[in-house]
Amino acid sequence: MSRPRGLLVAGTTSDAGKSVLTTGLCRAFARRGVLVAPYKAQNMSNNSMVVAQGDGFAEIGRAQWVQALAARATPEVAMNPVLLKPGSDRRSHVVLMGQPAGAVSSADWEDGRRHLATAAHEAFDDLAGRYDVIVAEGAGSPAEINLRAGDYVNMGLARHADLPTIVVGDIDRGGVFAALLGTVALLSPEDQALVAGFVMNKFRGDLGLLSPGLEMLQRATGRPTFGVLPWDPSLWLDSEDALDLDGRRSGSGTRRVAVIRLPRISNFTDLDALGLEPDLDVVFVSSPRDLADADLIVLPGTRATISDLAWLRSRGLDRAVIAHAEAGRPVLGICGGCQMLGGTISDPDGIEGALGATVQGLGLLEVATVFDAEKTLRLHEPAGYEIHHGRISGEAASGPVSGTMVHGRLEDDAYRGHYLREALGLESRASFPAAREARLDLLGDLVEHHLDADGLLSLALRGAPSGLPVLPPGGVA
Template sequence: MLQGTASNVGKSIIAAGLCRIFYQDGYRTAPFKPQNMALNSYITDEGLEMGRAQVFQAEAAGIKPEARMNPILLKPCGNHTSQVIVNGKVIAQMHSSEYHTYKDTLIDVLRNTFEGLEKSYDIIVMEGAGSCAEINLKEKDISNMGMADIADSPVILVSDIDRGGVFASIVGTLMLLEEHERARVKGVIINKFRGKKEYFESGVRMLEDIIKIPVLGVIPYSDIKIEDEDSVTTRFKRTSEKRDINIEVIRTPHMSNFTDFDIFETQPDVSLKYIDYGENIGNPDILIIPGSKSTVSDLKYIRENGFDEDIKRCAESGKLVIGICGGYQMLGRKLIDKKHVESELDEVDGLGLLDTVTEFDSEKRTVQTERNISDCLSGYFESLSGKKVKGYEIHMGRTYPCSDSEIPMFQESSGKESSDGERDRKVSMGYVNSTGNIAGTYIHGIFDEVEFTRALLNGIRMRKGLEPIESEVKSFRQFKEREYDRLADMLRENMDIGKIYEIMGL
């Protein structure tokens, strides 16, 4: 089990790398995170919801993601409440105090889920959450040492040197652990190192003299492109030079599934920028309103910060405006919430850029989807007819057209998904306006199909008088496979993998 001295020290990435190494070495390996708090989630083949970190770890291990790899998923809703998802299904929305009590019932869930997973695989690579030394939360800990006790697992402690204070964080964490917990810690990894490691060797020796635990590796800061787990990522602060095509994404407080846009970072002619609080929307070629766990709240945020006027300005100037899931709902005329799923309001005005209305329901739709782009679209989508897209849906609302002015984005006869009955056949998973510059869809991962995305980008290039280009990345999945191999190579070079096998008794 990998546990951390803090959040965002790199546990998820190192876990993925170990999954890849064990897979390369012939072991059937699975990831496991007992409790994950994240707005980035994924829908399995069975229609079950799980955190995306365990998805890319499963990919690295060469297996399909299963919800039991992340049995407890908490999706923050604001005001100290979270949607609680257990083994892939929504249980309830709980206040933090209510959930603290509910944890008692989850211990058996974790034990049973872990034991079932353990019977199916040779190695389980577990990941803790945040810091393992939160002494005020230790009584009902199920994320770190509490889970290590259930699994009777050795622990490797991960710390981030880039943020400073690495020696104090490691020593302090170990001091705050109880004696039987410290006995579980068999090694330490120092992550995100910049500089020449030979200058750091004396520091490693001094640290080992103090903690009496071996340092198993000093991992360099790298440019390996693996998904970030959640919004603690530093990606939102990255600045990239302006390129031929500029894409801006509005970073709302409850933004979900920002991994939808990872593909753009593989395209050499694209710069991707997240617009945060206090910043201004510029003059992007594509403006994206992302998914949201709290659509009504994020729509209010957009209005309070004046982003709504910027969105309309981009739309009126003919720029491409795309809404994904919650962003799709915001683009319509009305958001109706008579069951008060999203807020205490029965009805909220949308941005009015699509002639649609969304009705929220208490039942969440979770399904994988495969579609083909409609052949009757204009504007930016005119050259995309028949292009295949696939991904998954996670939403509490259903979106309906108010008139025939909006055109379904997808051919309705195509797709691999479960049916929600007669009513849903009247609902498209996306709409495009008549001029083809405003579009919304419920499909997360829609841009992962390189052929579709590159055709969309080349259409923008041609509008700007630029020649189309081909993507060096022909398949996003193959690109990720290469990155997992790069990650494994980097860990093998900088970690004592033999010692890790020894710690596991292999």
């Protein structure tokens, strides 16, 4: 059997730029006529998307869905076989091949994931048999030596498929040269043999000042830097997690949209379309005083409706939302946010916590929610999707207050335009589908103009060069 053709994009840290580089490479390779697919063995995120699976539907990480669009490929579950959705600081809900599959805790992190590794590698092999090149995104850092024994996302995947690996470093954080060199040095000799080079991300300034450092890094590691991606403030669209929610705000319009920053916020990409509107200023808030001058309040999706509703009340945000609605100003709830705006929320099977729990919502909608063990997954046309355990009944609109269980509806220009006219008396002045495609093209352009895209494609097709030096200490036992 021939070696699978592909590339692993690893990083010195979380949020170093792995998703950005993977997306850009998918678009750059697709432009060259390469049949390319994205892949991430395990994604940990509350941002997800629904895809078709046989006669039904499945769930994958949002980033892989967007990367598939960049690759001009049809999104599918094999592109993200394992999705972990944080339920608490020590426990995550597992989505395996698109379907709920129990939970995993920090106490059984290694043993509890062995079957996930098998499924993930089988999914990679399946994709590799159908595509010319796989651009695989790692998770966190490959130098997390305490987790290496059970790793199947970073060097564990690279070793499984003999994938050459590129390490991305975020220069904006500082210490990037030490991080890149240290990442390689902490790997075992066998893992180091697959690390073929580096990419710098988020650079702003004079490239001439950076060049001597790149040359010294190559002398120290025996590995080249394939290019330097410039910092660009517009690359937040469809981002992976909530590490930089504040960076998503538009900040330019005169009408203020306050999105309540719930502790377990999920699928907050719902608000990206509003962020494109030039007349709106979209901000994420967590205190009642931040709602005082809002024109529109949004309660977004959440992974834990009941506990986040308790948090809302503990901060007095519930009273601020009710006062806003009673003043005749609009409130929008999406999925979990819609459930919070209603009457009773019942959890007979303990899906979110205590068995048989029933709590009162904010009472702004005539809606009752009952959690069901079977998750609803559904796609809507022309835009929108459902991912939820809570089933609602009743009327999800009352005066200025409205709710929906459908994520992504605001991405439809016609729907968003209608909502803005009704709620705020504004006309939409943006096209979300056009903006997304433009940003995918921008990522492709950045890769084409600032990286050695042809060299990276050649690396993916031919594999890591032989004879790469082993850096001391060559792994930590």
